[in-house]
Amino acid sequence: MSLLTVTSVVPLTPRMTRMTFTGPGLAEIGTWPDQQLKLLFPQPGGSAHVSDAPDVGTWYQAYLAMPDDERPWMRSFTVRELADEVLTIDFVLHGANGPASRWASSAQVGDVIGRFGPSPDYARPLGEAELLVFAGDETALPAIASLLELLPAAQQRLVFVEVADPAEEQDVPGVRWVHRSAGEDLVSVVTAQDVPADVWVWLGGEASAVRALRRHFVGRGVSKKDIEFSGYWRRTLTQDDAPTADDLAEAQERIAALSE
Ligand SMILES: Cc1cc2nc3c(=O)[nH]c(=O)nc-3n(C[C@H](O)[C@H](O)[C@H](O)COP(=O)(O)OP(=O)(O)OC[C@H]3O[C@@H](n4cnc5c(N)ncnc54)[C@H](O)[C@@H]3O)c2cc1C
Structure with missing residues (x-):
């Protein structure tokens, strides 16, 4: 676990803010597609630091052992870019009801949060197919945008972002672009597309939409191993x-898909 210090805060859109960070250990992180990490947000007046003293076992055990009112909130995010030891993360500002969104809406240069990952243990290669399909909401846009940047110009792709x-x-x-303001939703727009069965699909975003889309592509004959979700x-x-029963079923499916 390491600390990150905010070095810039740039509003990208009314509901998305880009931040850059510096901190120890960034130079040692390798490169692979769709890098995911955990960020730790301090409680009011608290710290993002988690002691990993050897007598408490792993870092995560130390985290869980912290008193409830001191334990930082941990949330998942995507590396939008990591270059020259500067980490870029795009935060959706979905309201004050979540600690990550709340923190991001008022963060300033010099603020400090915690980082765990990204780890190559979770690296998944980009699929290979004549046509790649990407679909997600704004929380998946950092991942989708970074994945698109890796594709050769000639690679056929269909990209949907709500x-x-x-x-x-x-x-x-x-x-x-799929606009909720126009009454559109990702599932309706994507399922209305005629897509062949020999595609590779990447899905991320709100859990029930992701599940519905995965079911749709499986129903269209796309192999489960060709759907990253x-x-x-x-x-x-x-x-x-x-986790809900649906979340647990999803986790099982992901494990099963890995062994296919
Ligand atoms: C692998 C992975 C990568 C991710 N990458 C990114 C990323 O790069 N950028 C990013 O912004 N998010 C990303 N997310 C999503 C982010 O982790 C969640 O949106 C998270 O819930 C935000 O934490 P929070 O503390 O703001 O809200 P929480 O405390 O988790 O939730 C509080 C309330 O907010 C609601 N809520 C949470 N997210 C949203 C949302 N987007 N829109 C509307 N309501 C919401 C919940 O339903 C809940 O009612 C990623 C998630 C995963 C699993």
């Missing part, structure tokens, strides 16, 4: 809440 309204669009070429957040539940 956002609140046109003001949330970013300069990511080739995206079919992850529920990023859950309606009405925080990342601290226990």
